[in-house]
Amino acid sequence: MKVHVNMDICLLHGQCVIAAPEIFSFDDSGDLHWVEVIDDSQVADAEAASDACPEQAIILG
Amino acid sequence: MAGPRITVVGASLAGLRTAEALKAALPQAQLTLIGDEPHAPYNRPPLSKDVMESFAGGDADETEAFGKLLLRSKLTPEDVSIRLGVAATGFENAGVRLADGSLVRSDWVIAATGIRPRRLPLPGNEDIRHVLRRFDDARALAPMLQPGKRLAVIGAGFIGCEIAATARKLGLHVTIVEPGPQPMMRALGPRVAAAMAALHRRHGVTLLTGRMVEAFQPGRVILDNGKEIEADVIVEALGSLPNTEWLAGSGADLSDGVLVDDTMRAIGAPNLLAVGDIARFANPLFDDVPRRVEHWCIPGFTAKRAAQTIAALEAGDTPEPGFSPLPSFWSDQYGMRVQAFGAPALAETQTVVEGDLSQIGEAPVIVEYARDGALTGVIGLGAPPALIAKHRARLMAALTPKETA
Ligand SMILES: Cc1cc2nc3c(=O)[nH]c(=O)nc-3n(C[C@H](O)[C@H](O)[C@H](O)COP(=O)(O)OP(=O)(O)OC[C@H]3O[C@@H](n4cnc5c(N)ncnc54)[C@H](O)[C@@H]3O)c2cc1C
Ligand code: SF4
Numbered sequence: 001m002k003v004h005v006n007m008d009i010c011l012l013h014g015q016c017v018i019a020a021p022e023i024f025s026f027d028d029s030g031d032l033h034w035v036e037v038i039d040d041s042q043v044a045d046a047e048a049a050s051d052a053c054p055e056q057a058i059i060l061g
Numbered sequence: 062m063a064g065p066r067i068t069v070v071g072a073s074l075a076g077l078r079t080a081e082a083l084k085a086a087l088p089q090a091q092l093t094l095i096g097d098e099p100h101a102p103y104n105r106p107p108l109s110k111d112v113m114e115s116f117a118g119g120d121a122d123e124t125e126a127f128g129k130l131l132l133r134s135k136l137t138p139e140d141v142s143i144r145l146g147v148a149a150t151g152f153e154n155a156g157v158r159l160a161d162g163s164l165v166r167s168d169w170v171i172a173a174t175g176i177r178p179r180r181l182p183l184p185g186n187e188d189i190r191h192v193l194r195r196f197d198d199a200r201a202l203a204p205m206l207q208p209g210k211r212l213a214v215i216g217a218g219f220i221g222c223e224i225a226a227t228a229r230k231l232g233l234h235v236t237i238v239e240p241g242p243q244p245m246m247r248a249l250g251p252r253v254a255a256a257m258a259a260l261h262r263r264h265g266v267t268l269l270t271g272r273m274v275e276a277f278q279p280g281r282v283i284l285d286n287g288k289e290i291e292a293d294v295i296v297e298a299l300g301s302l303p304n305t306e307w308l309a310g311s312g313a314d315l316s317d318g319v320l321v322d323d324t325m326r327a328i329g330a331p332n333l334l335a336v337g338d339i340a341r342f343a344n345p346l347f348d349d350v351p352r353r354v355e356h357w358c359i360p361g362f363t364a365k366r367a368a369q370t371i372a373a374l375e376a377g378d379t380p381e382p383g384f385s386p387l388p389s390f391w392s393d394q395y396g397m398r399v400q401a402f403g404a405p406a407l408a409e410t411q412t413v414v415e416g417d418l419s420q421i422g423e424a425p426v427i428v429e430y431a432r433d434g435a436l437t438g439v440i441g442l443g444a445p446p447a448l449i450a451k452h453r454a455r456l457m458a459a460l461t462p463k464e465t466a
């Protein structure tokens with residue numbers, strides 16, 4: 001599965017980092033990073049992150 | 062074999078997330094989602110923030126703006142039968158009665174009907190008085206927010222304060238009237254609330270605390286000290302009332318929302334569950350007092366829990382005990398994010414652990430909240446997410462579910 005964050009609408013709530021720390025993270029300067037391709041074992045975490053994002057910025061596909 | 066008939070009432074965040082969780086947990090369930098608004102489920106927080114701003118500025122196409130609010134869902138029309146624009150009016154043994162007289166037969170009913178704004182029981186100025194809960198409210202209010210107009214906001218909770226901040230940005234003159242001593246006092250505690258008051262004043266808001274509205278006169282709000290505020294538009298943001306009237310006679314405790322146990326089942330009505338803003342439940346992370354929690358994160362947590370409960374009971378199992386989600390909320394005012402985790406409202410003491418409250422809005426501030434010497438919450442004010450995440454982790458480590466008798 002592919003993970004993408006639409007940075008035009010992401011407001012850096014960080015809910016994704018909490019829901020799925022293995023996929024989403026902040027670097028030292030506060031920018032959001034994510035794993036772009038995940039395996040099946042991480043899909044549930046990615047979906048939880050997507051549901052937790054108040055801006056619906058996370059696109060899975 | 063046909064699965065159970067499950068009716069979810071309230072087609073917003075909590076109702077939609079519950080239908081999704083039920084579909085995942087019980088694929089054979091026959092799901093119906095009922096909502097009184099004509100719109101498909103949408104996201105409310107932007108209504109007082111960017112959506113209000115772009116609507117008022119006239120630079121938003123309404124259909125496009127609503128499209129951005131729509132909650133994305135994987136549910137298909139085959140998964141759930143959705144009935145919009147019709148209210149539930151009664152809860153009966155056989156199912157849910159609707160405003161058009163029809164009965165939706167149900168084995169399980171989930172109440173996800175949320176809350177509505179409380180209104181001042183005073184006559185006058187009806188043509189310029191607004192509330193903000195629904196998309197249609199935002200659509201009615203936005204065109205009134207024109208530069209140079211005078212806005213009176215009654216109630217300095219989060220929604221009132223966000224509208225005030227948005228209106229200042231749009232160039233209105235803004236007065237807030239708040240009966241309590243500080244804005245957002247219950248949620249933030251006195252010190253942070255005082256700092257937020259300073260932030261609003263610094264941005265040009267006239268903030269009148271400790272004052273009640275006594276009457277309305279044409280184009281004017283009369284306060285209890287006789288002071289008169291001239292207003293072109295008035296927003297009532299005085300808190301909320303749970304939408305539970307349709308549950309009268311169900312046996313559930315409706316004294317403030319729907320009282321549920323730790324499986325989201327209503328106490329006194331075994332086939333009824335409640336989720337989202339109307340669910341009143343105890344959170345053992347803090348104590349055993351049931352409370353309603355009006356935060357965006359709660360629908361997600363309670364929806365999953367309710368679906369687990371029904372799936373377990375349908376399988377003849379007992380739902381796993383224990384439900385202790387970590388609450389969080391945010392608010393955006395003057396470009397500053399207030400981000401909270403835990404239950405700051407329950408704390409007796411507040412300690413600034415990073416930054417300085419006099420610098421609010423200019424430099425990050427982190428405040429810890431404690432009761433009986435134990436952390437209950439943490440709030441970041443304009444703090445970078447990574448810094449807040451660190452403090453959230455500290456809070457998580459400090460909070461462990463309390464044993465309840
Ligand atoms: C302007 C605004 C800004 C917000 N900002 C934030 C924020 O920044 N951060 C945050 O954490 N939270 C925020 N919230 C709170 C958050 O939006 C709510 O917690 C969330 O919407 C609760 O979802 P819910 O589904 O439980 O209730 P609701 O979203 O209220 O949905 C209930 C639905 O049920 C419908 N309904 C009611 N009665 C009936 C009936 N009898 N029959 C059928 N349908 C019925 C209602 O019309 C509504 O569509 C904000 C809310 C508002 C209004
Ligand atoms: S939760 Fe959503 S808005 Fe927040 S950082 Fe993650 S992607 Fe961005």
